[in-house]
Amino acid sequence: MSGKKKEKGVVLSQKMIAPDIYDMWISTSLAMEALPGQFVGVYPHNESKLLPRPISICEVDDKKNALRLVYRIAGEGTKEFASWQPGQEVFLLGVLGNGFPVKEAEGKKVVLMGGGIGIPPMLQLAKALSKAETNVTIVSGYRDAQLFLKEDLERYGKLYIATEDGSVGTKGNVLTVMEKEQIKADVIMACGPMPMLRAIKNYAEEHEIIAYISLEERMACGVGACLGCVCKTTHKDTHSHVNNARICTDGPVFDAREVEI
């Protein structure tokens, strides 16, 4: 069970790894409890923006007690994060949400699918699965040749690349790669934009594969209090008796069969 503490951290390094995409390591005690697929809330210092911005755990360094966050500048909050320099004190809420069910995948043929800014959480997941000696294939979907995290991902599994413009790898998306390369999976674990996740849910149902998808929806409180992140589920919640789940606390990772997206 994850805690929900506001913790102080210190920026260790920060660099741009693709246009508008930043790679930041933060030293924080939250690193000790972070699981693949979980996220932290990063507080902007600008006080007009009080809510923490949810960012997935990209990698954990156990020795340095540090978390790696890879994020795209989307608005004011993330623009401010990109200006932070090493030594900057920061506040994080976390760790939040449920991660991917690594134990369930052990010993199976697992395909990780990341699309765009959904690629970062696949890194810590691939690392955890490869430690568990699971057969890991990774399929990453990018817009164009501005790739990021490629060498990092290659360390933990066989990596296939799709680009929308066909400049690198297969022209198309992660599912185009699955068909073209005839990749077989027992379990799919995925994060990316909603149309991609919807297509993966359908693909998994057609092929009778179990798929876990991370819904990186818009969030507010991040701790289950505001209902700003609900999604429709196929089962009734035992507590509220409605077909809803809060992505921030019940997710962001769901069995694709259990959510209507």
Ligand SMILES: Cc1cc2nc3c(=O)[nH]c(=O)nc-3n(C[C@H](O)[C@H](O)[C@H](O)COP(=O)(O)OP(=O)(O)OC[C@H]3O[C@@H](n4cnc5c(N)ncnc54)[C@H](O)[C@@H]3O)c2cc1C
């Ligand atoms: C569980 C979770 C994990 C996430 N992990 C990452 C990550 O690892 N890396 C990363 O770059 N981003 C991630 N995001 C998205 C990130 O939280 C938003 O991009 C960020 O909150 C935007 O804040 P901002 O202040 O910069 O922009 P805002 O000013 O708040 O918004 C700017 C623009 O971004 C859009 N936006 C805001 N929130 C989201 C969202 N959740 N999804 C899509 N569009 C949004 C708004 O509609 C607006 O157009 C994650 C989101 C969730 C819910």
Ligand code: FES
């Ligand atoms: S963001 Fe408030 S309940 Fe999920």
